[in-house]
Amino acid sequence: MPDSRRIEPVADLRPAPIQILVNGHKTFCYPGETVATALLGAGARGFRRSVTGTLRIPVCNMGVCYECMVKINGLEAQRSCMTLVSPGMCVEVTDEA
Amino acid sequence: MKLETLNYDLVVVGAGPAGLTAALLASDAGLHVAVIDEQAAPGGQIFRQPPSTFNAPPSSAFASYPFGQKLLAQARNNIRIKWYFSTCAWGVFHPEKGGVQLAIVEGEHSHLLDCSKLLIATGAYDLPVAFPGWTLPGVMTAGGIQTLLKSQFLCSAQRYVLAGSHPLLLLLAGQLVDAGAQIEEVAIARPRPKVCELLAGWRALPGHWRMFGQLAGILFKLWRKGVPLRFSTIVTRVQGKEGVERVTLSNVDTNWDILPGTERHHLADGLAIGYGLLASTELARQAGCSVNWNPERGGWVVDHDDTMRTSLEHIYVAGEPCGVAGAEMAHCQGRLAGISIVAALRPDSTLSAISARRALGRAKPFADTVATFFAPRLDALTKLADSETLICRCEDVTAGQVCDFLKKHPHVSSVNSVKLACRSGMGPCQGRYCQHTVAHLVSAERNIAVNQTGAYTAQAPVKPIPLASLALVQQD
Ligand SMILES: Cc1cc2nc3c(=O)[nH]c(=O)nc-3n(C[C@H](O)[C@H](O)[C@H](O)COP(=O)(O)OP(=O)(O)OC[C@H]3O[C@@H](n4cnc5c(N)ncnc54)[C@H](O)[C@@H]3O)c2cc1C
Ligand code: FES
Numbered sequence: 001m002p003d004s005r006r007i008e009p010v011a012d013l014r015p016a017p018i019q020i021l022v023n024g025h026k027t028f029c030y031p032g033e034t035v036a037t038a039l040l041g042a043g044a045r046g047f048r049r050s051v052t053g054t055l056r057i058p059v060c061n062m063g064v065c066y067e068c069m070v071k072i073n074g075l076e077a078q079r080s081c082m083t084l085v086s087p088g089m090c091v092e093v094t095d096e097a
Numbered sequence: 098m099k100l101e102t103l104n105y106d107l108v109v110v111g112a113g114p115a116g117l118t119a120a121l122l123a124s125d126a127g128l129h130v131a132v133i134d135e136q137a138a139p140g141g142q143i144f145r146q147p148p149s150t151f152n153a154p155p156s157s158a159f160a161s162y163p164f165g166q167k168l169l170a171q172a173r174n175n176i177r178i179k180w181y182f183s184t185c186a187w188g189v190f191h192p193e194k195g196g197v198q199l200a201i202v203e204g205e206h207s208h209l210l211d212c213s214k215l216l217i218a219t220g221a222y223d224l225p226v227a228f229p230g231w232t233l234p235g236v237m238t239a240g241g242i243q244t245l246l247k248s249q250f251l252c253s254a255q256r257y258v259l260a261g262s263h264p265l266l267l268l269l270a271g272q273l274v275d276a277g278a279q280i281e282e283v284a285i286a287r288p289r290p291k292v293c294e295l296l297a298g299w300r301a302l303p304g305h306w307r308m309f310g311q312l313a314g315i316l317f318k319l320w321r322k323g324v325p326l327r328f329s330t331i332v333t334r335v336q337g338k339e340g341v342e343r344v345t346l347s348n349v350d351t352n353w354d355i356l357p358g359t360e361r362h363h364l365a366d367g368l369a370i371g372y373g374l375l376a377s378t379e380l381a382r383q384a385g386c387s388v389n390w391n392p393e394r395g396g397w398v399v400d401h402d403d404t405m406r407t408s409l410e411h412i413y414v415a416g417e418p419c420g421v422a423g424a425e426m427a428h429c430q431g432r433l434a435g436i437s438i439v440a441a442l443r444p445d446s447t448l449s450a451i452s453a454r455r456a457l458g459r460a461k462p463f464a465d466t467v468a469t470f471f472a473p474r475l476d477a478l479t480k481l482a483d484s485e486t487l488i489c490r491c492e493d494v495t496a497g498q499v500c501d502f503l504k505k506h507p508h509v510s511s512v513n514s515v516k517l518a519c520r521s522g523m524g525p526c527q528g529r530y531c532q533h534t535v536a537h538l539v540s541a542e543r544n545i546a547v548n549q550t551g552a553y554t555a556q557a558p559v560k561p562i563p564l565a566s567l568a569l570v571q572q573d
Contacts, residue, residue, distance in 0.1 A: 001340040002235035002254035002366040007276050013250060015150045032148025037249040045339065046234065052493040055339055057234040061241035062142065063135050064222045064377075066491060066525035066561075077525065077561070082183070084137060084148075 001057075004040040020089040035080035035091055036061065036068045046095035047080060055095060105131045105179070107438055108199050108212040110186040110380060113141020114165065114424045115416025116218030117172050118431030119438070124178050126439040126446060131179040131210060133186045133201055139172040140165075141220055141416075142240065143424045145248045156247055161308050162424050188557030189215065189384035189412070197384075197411045200557065207566035214411050214438045217381045218431065221374040221395055221417035224473060225530040227488045227496070228481035230335030231370070239371030243269045252276045254367025258344040260332035261371030262286040263471050264312070269369055271315035274322055281363040283319065284330035284346050286353050286372065287471065294470065305463050331355065332368065333481060341368050353477035373473035374421045375533065381418055382555035385409060390548035393472040394420035396533055397552045404437035404450070405430055413438060422464035429457040475547075479537035488538075489531040491524020499535060503542045510543045511551045512536050525561050528553040 008014075014030040020038060021027070029038035036058045039047060046055030048069050058068040063082045071092035072078040080091070107123050109116045112134035124130045132139075140146055140156075144165045147153035159166045172178075181201060188200040190209075197215045201208050223238030230236070235254055239261060245251045246269075256279045259266050270283050319326055327346075331353060334345040348359035376395035378388055387408040388397040398421075399414045401407050407414050415434040416427035433453040439446050482488055484497030499519050503509060506518070512535045515521060521535055522528030532553050539550040558567060 004251055004253050005255075007246075007250050007252050009250065009276070010153065012152050014152075030150070032150035033249060037245065037251050040245075040251055040253065050232070050490065050493050054232060054493075055234055056232065056490075058237065058245075059225075059241055060223060060238050061244045062222060064526060064529050065225070065238075069525070082135060 001043070001045045004043070006041050018085065018087040020085055020087070020091055022091050023093060029085050031085065033085050035070065035072060035078075035083045035085055035089070038085050039070070039080060039091070039093060044093050044095070047093050049094045103131070103179075103208060103210050105129050105210060105212040106442055107131075107214045107216060108133065108197075108210050109216040109218060110134075110199070111141065111218035111220055111416065112136070112139040112172070112182075113218060113220050113416060113427060114143065114162070114168065115220075115427035115431035115434075116141070116216065117168050118428050119216050119218065119415055119435035120178055121168070121171050121175060122432060122435035123439055124175060126443065126448060128439060128442060130177070131181060131212070133181045133184050133199070135183065135185050137183050139180075139182075140169055142244070144169055145244055147248050147250070151250070153250070158424075161311055162428075164428055165424070168428075185560050185562070186380060187559050187562050189380060190557075191385075202562045202566050205563050205566065207562070213442055214413060215384075216413045216415060216434055216438065217384070217386075217399070217407075217418055218414070218416045218427075219377040219380055219418050221376050221421050222529065223371065224373040224375050224533075226370055226372050226478050226481065227486050227531075227534050228332060228334065229483055229486050230337070230341075232487050232490050233335055233337050233341050234339065235337070235341030235366055236335055236368045236370065239263070239266050239269045239369045242367070242369050243272060246272055246276055252278050254341075254365070255279060256281060256365045257367040257369060258282055258284065258332070258346070258363050258365045259369040259371065260284040260286075260330075260344075260346070261369070261373075262473060263371045263373045264467065266369065266371035267312060267315050269371065270324065271318055274318055274324065278367075280319075280322075280324045281344075281365050282330075282346065283324060283326045284332060285326065285328045286331045286349060286474070287328060288351050289328040290470070331481070332370070333360065335368055341366055344368050349477070353474040354480070372478060373471065374417065375529070376418045376421055378418050379527065379529070379555045379559040381407065381412070381414060382552060383557055383559050384412055386412055386414070388552065391420060392475050392547070393468050394422065403454075405434035406437065421468070423467065425460045426457070426464045429453065429460050433457060475533060476537060476541075479534055479541070482534065488534045489519075489521035489524065491526050491530070492520040494519050494521040494531070496534075496538060499538050500542065503539065510539060510545060510549070512539060512553055513551060515539060516553055522553050527559065527561075
């Protein structure tokens with residue numbers, strides 16, 4: 001699993017954090033982030049498992065590859081790279097950490 | 098769920114430089130315009146901005162393409178245009194009453210938009226390359242790593258190898274160095290440019306010094322950091338347990354064929370793949386627009402006349418779907434398309450296409466030079482896949498499965514037959530990631546030209562949508 005991290009090229013870049021639930025666990029992220037960013041920033045190991053069971057995480061970050069699909073607020077197969085986080089959002093991934 | 102039908106003079110799909118330019122021009126000329134984009138804000142790929150909730154400076158792409166800043170400011174201030182962001186266009190229909198109908202979906206809500214003219218400005222996406230290990234977490238497209246970095250301020254890994262041949266790879270290298278990431282090597286597949294090539298390129302430079310300066314700055318930055326930049330080098334394999342751990346590179350000849358015995362390895366947790374771009378033509382193909390095969394310009398590209406009209410009377414195209422050529426060409430084509438559409442709908446319009454055509458003519462030599470200089474060798478890239486390599490990552494179909502099928506069925510010579518039998522292209526990405534690989538496998542096995550293998554049939558919905566939305570539109 002690659003070691004993703006948020007960077008801060010300018011001071012006070014991000015607004016105050018919010019919380020979402022990832023597989024029921026409280027996870028911090030920032031308004032304006034996509035669900036993909038929030039999950040990568042939190043160190044999620046796998047977003048989904050492929051039909052033969054291998055781990056997958058985002059590849060294109062532009063809505064084309066569908067490798068970043070997760071369950072969001074009960075809806076299956078949502079592209080996390082195209083969905084912005086909102087407070088209290090419930091996200092489910094196959095392999096959290 | 099709701100379904101309403103709305104009427105527009107012009108509907109534009111894609112809010113990148115091509116779509117925005119056309120939409121703003123048409124709106125200023127008095128047309129009733131709607132713009133659809135899957136992203137949450139205008140800009141397309143190149144001018145993708147940090148979230149408005151972040152206290153960040155605007156993207157650096159404005160430095161290379163100064164027209165972008167004005168374009169985005171005008172778009173944000175234009176309230177006459179109906180903006181549909183976070184909305185996907187998934188089908189084009191041709192109603193009997195005339196005009197064009199576009200089906201869009203936002204979350205779970207579908208709408209049908211009726212319009213007199215449709216402009217398809219859907220851009221391009223990074224060329225997927227199937228090689229052993231490419232499905233491991235940590236292998237990302239160069240564009241994916243770059244957009245995470247510049248619009249989300251997330252560095253996707255710590256230690257990278259960058260492999261490709263597109264100039265975007267160098268741009269990314271500079272941005273990763275600035276972000277404090279470590280780059281083990283930048284591996285460029287094409288040979289080191291010869292003096293004669295550089296001289297030929299020089300002629301295309303006037304008007305593009307700014308970009309040349311930017312490139313020189315990046316090369317200097319890499320040199321100072323001691324990042325090795327090697328030509329005639331390709332990625333051949335990635336290994337790791339649950340993600341990228343070891344990247345193997347090899348030397349290649351001028352055809353990008355691997356020179357045996359030249360393998361070397363890097364330890365890394367991130368691999369950027371940037372061999373080029375493929376044009377996003379699914380919507381245009383589903384609509385019925387004719388296309389032609391142009392491997393230097395992004396695979397299947399949409400045919401158009403000198404007014405940017407496609408083979409269909411009411412459908413126009415601009416930007417990367419008619420051939421990958423960069424932001425400046427996209428901007429110029431958008432302008433020409435906008436003028437042509439206004440002229441078609443308002444015969445009394447005084448807008449002239451002359452200066453737009455001239456601008457396009459000025460931008461073309463540079464775009465042509467970049468295209469030939471960095472053209473991806475799709476044939477050689479396909480050879481990187483071994484029989485175990487997944488070529489369709491949605492349905493987990495291997496190259497071996499496709500080749501076995503082709504051997505057992507000697508009459509099959511089209512990508513569509515392979516799709517039906519092997520399921521490659523049946524998953525959610527709908528073949529965007531495997532079509533060109535399958536096409537090259539068929540072409541090699543049958544010894545026919547790639548364009549003779551055809552394109553996957555593009556059907557509505559061109560992207561997966563909630564079933565209920567589809568049912569509703571079909572009832573209509
Ligand atoms: C990830 C990525 C990063 C890039 N970064 C750079 C860079 O830094 N510098 C550079 O010079 N060039 C860059 N490029 C090249 C860039 O694509 C072009 O230079 C330029 O953006 C082309 O403009 P366009 O208007 O044709 O398309 P784009 O800017 O790609 O715009 C197309 C838009 O259409 C939307 N769209 C597509 N299909 C649909 C649909 N069915 N429904 C709704 N919306 C849809 C997309 O969301 C997108 O916003 C990048 C390309 C990619 C893919
Ligand atoms: S990362 Fe490719 S669709 Fe989200």
